[in-house]
Amino acid sequence: VAFRFISGLPHGAYFGIAAVVASSMVPNDKRAGAVARVMMGLTLAMLLGNPIATFLGQHFGWRSAFALVSAIAMCTIALVWQFVPDRHDEPRSDPRKELRAFTKPQVWMALSIGAIGFAGMFCVFSYLAPTMLEVTKVSPQWIPFGLAAFGVGGIIGNIAGGKLFDRLQFRAVGWIMVWSMAVLIFFTFAASSLWSVLLGIGLVGTMIAMAAPLQIRLMDIAHEAPSLAAASNHAAFNLANALGPWFGGMAITAGYGWTSTGYIGAATALVGLGIYLIARRMKGGH
Known part of the structure; x- marks a missing residue:
């Protein structure tokens, strides 16, 4: 448990700073697309990493998957060292200024x-394997294909989310929430057959379109503290990663079935839409 905690520490910091660096290298109207390209690493991990890790775990033991992750991390260090610009003239961040950003309600x-x-995306994704085994009635060998379908959806959603925010700004978040509710409800009906469940989980994967718009939104409203705001976005997503499976687990334990995760996820997306509408009405909500 301790090492699970330690392994999570670099996550928000890395993606937060990477988003700030990427957005600083392009014109203002291209920032969401640049951040989306950074987030492409997450979607590629879902498309390739999750199925490969599942395959390695099934055939060579779970330690082999962690060894692969470590090797990729070493390659990442070398690539960052080689290609990320080292800008010595860049102003250093002030921790007090960064923390003051959290006094803003819009943050x-x-x-x-x-x-x-x-949270709805993680609610469905976390229970995908047992859903495919118990509801779809497929063999375990099909689970990596389900993970890959989720990854394909993630790549499509990631690209679409960046383009949508560049065009609609904060309004893009509202449309993505509406889309999320629709695909989560569709998943509950799609789980009964193999080909429809692959389509359904692929559509759920498109929910990652939310990542880049919220990232840029936070960097805009906390412009004096972009690093901490950007990193906090991933802290929020990790909280969603905890809440979604927890809510879904309670529904399953209560006897509502594996597909209840879709309804629970749609309910969290509805709450997210409500928060978005409140934010739009508040000062600085446009």
């Missing part, structure tokens, strides 16, 4: 949208 509204509205 907390954006984080709440991510923590609650995004």
Whole structure:
């Protein structure tokens, strides 16, 4: 448990700073697309990493998957060292200024949208394997294909989310929440057959379209503290990663079945949409 905690520490810091660096290298109207390209690493991990790790775990033991992750991390260090610009003239961040950003209500509204509205994706994804085994009635060999379908959806959603925010700004978040509710409800009906469940989980994967818009939103409203705000976005998503499976687990334990995760996820997306609408009405909500 301790090492699980330690392994999670670099996550928010890395993606937060990477988003700040990427957005600083392009014009303002291209920032969401640049951040989406950074997030492409997450979607590729879902498309390739999860199925490969599942395959390795099934055939060579779970330690082999962690060894692969470590090797990829070493390659990442070398690539960052080689290609990321080292800008010595860049102003250093002030921790007090960064923390003051959290006195802004709009910062907390954006984080709440991510923590609650995004929980539905993790609710369904966390129980995908037992859903495919118990509801779809497929063999375990099909689970990596389900993970890959989720990854394909993630790549499509990631690209779409960046383009949508560049075009609609904060309004993109509202449309993505509506889309999320629709695909989560569709998943509950799609789980009964193999080909429809692959389509359904692929559509759920498109929910990652939320990542880049919320990232840029936080960086805009906390412009004096972009690093901490950007990193906090991933903290919110990790909270969603905890809340979604917890809510889904309670529904399953209560006897509502494996597909109840879709309904629970749609409910969290509805709450996220409500938070978005409140944020739009507040000062600085446009």
